[in-house]
Amino acid sequence: MTFTLNDTAYGTDTPAARQAMYDDLRPQLQGLLHGETDLIANSANFSALVFNTMPGLNWAGFYFLKGDELVLGPFQGKPACIRIKKGRGVCGSTVVEGKAIVVPDVHAFPGHIACDVNSRSELVVPVRGPNGDIVGVFDLDSPLPNRFDQTDADGIASLVKLLEATLA
Ligand code: SME
Numbered sequence: 001m002t003f004t005l006n007d008t009a010y011g012t013d014t015p016a017a018r019q020a021m022y023d024d025l026r027p028q029l030q031g032l033l034h035g036e037t038d039l040i041a042n043s044a045n046f047s048a049l050v051f052n053t054m055p056g057l058n059w060a061g062f063y064f065l066k067g068d069e070l071v072l073g074p075f076q077g078k079p080a081c082i083r084i085k086k087g088r089g090v091c092g093s094t095v096v097e098g099k100a101i102v103v104p105d106v107h108a109f110p111g112h113i114a115c116d117v118n119s120r121s122e123l124v125v126p127v128r129g130p131n132g133d134i135v136g137v138f139d140l141d142s143p144l145p146n147r148f149d150q151t152d153a154d155g156i157a158s159l160v161k162l163l164e165a166t167l168a
Pocket of ligand 1: 090112116
């Protein structure tokens with residue numbers, strides 16, 4: 001691992017510290033989503049919570065599927081590319097593969113779409129609707145190489161599940 005979380009409340013960078021962060025985030029997110037089903041409002045608060053809690057991010061946000069394209073949704077960070085075709089970039093590949101993708105080095109990912117030249121690593125998690133179909137993705141970018149691991153992929157997926165429950 002090439003970075004530390006020494007500027008956060010979660011202490012040194014260990015899988016347990018990462019896990020503790022997601023254990024803290026879940027009830028906070030549940031509070032934000034409680035009683036609300038509006039997808040724009042909920043995904044806006046979701047990205048704000050994650051972006052302002054997780055160290056080492058430069059972008060966190062949603063793309064939602066419209067036809068065969070992902071279209072930019074609520075996010076935190078610099079302005080980003082608006083439309084991504086299914087199968088393109090990390091986001092579009094996540095839709096086609098149907099599972100989370102961790103990219104330790106975006107320069108080594110063929111077809112990566114560079115919205116921010118500072119991004120070095122990326123994690124994209126699919127978002128599913130009530131019938132199990134993918135309706136979008138949640139994308140996290142970091143200026144740090146190798147920022148995301150399986151603990152992050154599982155942790156973010158556990159948060160996405162809470163958002164998915166509001167779509168039922
Ligand atoms: N890097 C992404 C595009 C979205 S931005 O990073 C916000 C990709 O390759 O799909």
